[in-house]
Amino acid sequence: MKTLWKKYEQNKLAHGIFLLIYIGVTSLSLYTAQKSVAAFLLLLTSLLLLYFTKFTNLTKWLIAGFVLVFLLPFTASNGDAYQSYMEVSTLVGIYIAMALGLNIVVGMAGLLDLGFVAFFAVGAYTYGIFATAQASNFMPFGTFPLSGESFWLFIIIGGLVAALFGILLGIPVLRVKGDYLAIVTLGFGEIIRIIFNNLDRPINITNGAMGISSVTPPRLFGIDFLYPSQFYYIVLVLLFFTIFTVRRFEHSKIGRSWKAVRENEIAAQAMGVPLVRTKLMAFAIGATFSGMMGVVFAAKQAFVDPTSFTLLESITILVMVVLGGMGSVPGVILGAAVMTILNLQVLTEMTNWLNQLSLSGIISIPYALSPAKMQRFIFGALLILFALYRPKGLLPAKNRIFIEKDLQGVNRKAKLVTTQEQSENEKLQQKGVQ
Template sequence: MKTLLKQLQESAILQMIVLTLYIVITSLSLYLAEKSVTAFLLLLFSLLLLYYTKFSVKIKWALGLFVMIVLLPFTASAGPAYESYMEVATLVGIYVAMALGLNVVVGFTGLLDLGFVAFFAVGAYTYGIFATGQAQNFMPFGEYPLSGESFWLFLVIGGLIAALFGVILGIPVLRVKGDYLAIVTLGFGEIIRIVFNNLDKPVNITNGAMGLSSIQAPSLFGLTLNNSSQFYYVVIAILLFVIFAVSRLEHSKIGRSWKAVRENEIAAQAMGINLVRAKLLAFAIGASFSGMMGVVFAGKQAFIDPTSFTLMESITILVMVILGGMGSVPGVILGAAIMTILNLQVLTELTNWLNQVTQSGAFAVPEALSPAKMQRFIFGGILILFAIYRPQGLIPAKNPVFNEAELKGSAKVGVVEKSEDKVFGS
């Protein structure tokens, strides 16, 4: 058995065969079953298995995109639970993008932010106000609500306005860190929520605690996007952009600056890193991703109110980052997916099963102990266990490894080229 496992770990061909069989079996199970949460989760698990294979990066991305864009929607569409599956998958994408944005602030730069959901709210209200008749109360020109085609423009506008609020938050917190930084960001998140909750007078902008309803659904080439199976592709497209941007930023000059600031601000400043610029960029870039997903959330739900943007949402996103691994892009993706699926599907299905058992008379489960009501208790227990036994997260962050010989060789080539240029006077 050990020999077989060792061969599987070393052979890319065997891994391809096993992974293909696994994907085929789980896809058929999901397609043939009318409703199977287990088959749905097992098919999603294939993406994690794909990450640990020895395939090239291009092959991993190709197979992963095939599973997410083609296989998952097709196999899930055969049963009546299609929209519920797509709802879960869409919300997973939204929370993954927000967790990656928070990872820029917390994981890369080391700035503890407990008010990150405020940027999500800014993006949602930016679209919600103009996609309803609410804008007529204060806009001197234009006709409102705007059409659903404006949604695509508001993805950019929502991201930019959220980035602006990120800079506004970053300026006063440049001189604080640690516990004081957490308190300031917590206060900022609560201030934004309370402002939206009370911004119905003297001019009614946000409709206060009543929230904004009947938000225009996005439309593209005359097609109105009004269900989760359609929003799923929008979220996938934005998520791919976010993953690409974060991955490129991580190994760029600014990404290395963020990590230097995280490790030691004094040493980073001594090396010539502009602390103000690095921190403000981290807040702005992380906030922009959350703002974009806020626009998507508003367009998808068609209703928003201040209760959707509470402190617990910020803490939940922070737990996703910690659970997956601070500073690790694949880890944060995994942590956000696990937390979202656990919250939306696993605990809900477990609660429904216990209710059925109680009604059948097999044994009685007190209502107060239902998994749905003990959600925070379960999340807290998971966080404590990981803090004790896996403090670096599910997939810890890894620093890139460079070949010293190749680097020296490229440097020598550069020196020779420069000397030749001088000889020939070019």
């Protein structure tokens, strides 16, 4: 088996043929068996297989775009389960974007944040307040609720407001590290939730524990976005933007500064890395993606209340980052997808299956021990297993490998260029003297 694997490991043609057959079979299965969760998950697994192929990055992006934009919605649309599949896919995209934002703070910069869901709440309430009549309680001008066309502008506004709150969080916690930082950020998340829960008096801004309902849906070219299949494409565009941006940051100067701060703050500062600016940028940029997805979440749910932004949600997002691999963009994407699908589909389907067996008299399982009720226990067991046997996550972070000979060749070329420039400058100076 190892010989066969080594034979086809670098063969792009074999990878392409296998991937084409796999995508074709799983797509046909999902198209013919609409209520098959297994077929839906197998089709999504093709994206993981695509990651391990030897294709170029551009080819991988094109194939992934085709699967997500055209193939998945088309094959899932031939039945009653279409909207449920799109609902799961939309929530997977939302959690992936939030996990990538937290990965900047925790995985790249090494700043343990237990209140990350607060930025998600800020984005959701930013749109929820102005997309309902709630804003008329404290705004002396304007007509509320705003129209659905304002949603597209509020995606940017929600990200900016969340970034502002990220900076406000970062300023007082610059001097604390480790466990103390986790406690401070935990307190920040709870403070934001409690403020939103009690900000219904003396001026009713958030409607308190009752929440904000009837949020105006997005509108584009006269079409209202009401169904998960429509929000799916909004989340998909924002997700591609998030992945592209995070990857660019990862290999940029600021990304290297984050990693330097994560490894050793004193050494990073000695090498000229500004600690204050670097940490604040990590908090602000990570919060931006969460705030943007908060706006989408508020519009999709058409309802916002403080119970959606508890400490448990922050821990769940952190688990996604740890499970996938801290600092690894592909790993965080996989970890967030696995956790979300496990929560929304796999455990639910297992519970329904066991309930059917109980009703048929085949097996008797107490309701308290159903997989849906044991969700946190299962997540905790997964974390323990991964901490013991795969501590770096599903897809650990990889550092770029530089070949010494190539670097020497670049240095030689640079030296030749500088010597040529020096000789030309000397000639110009001699002509000027003459």
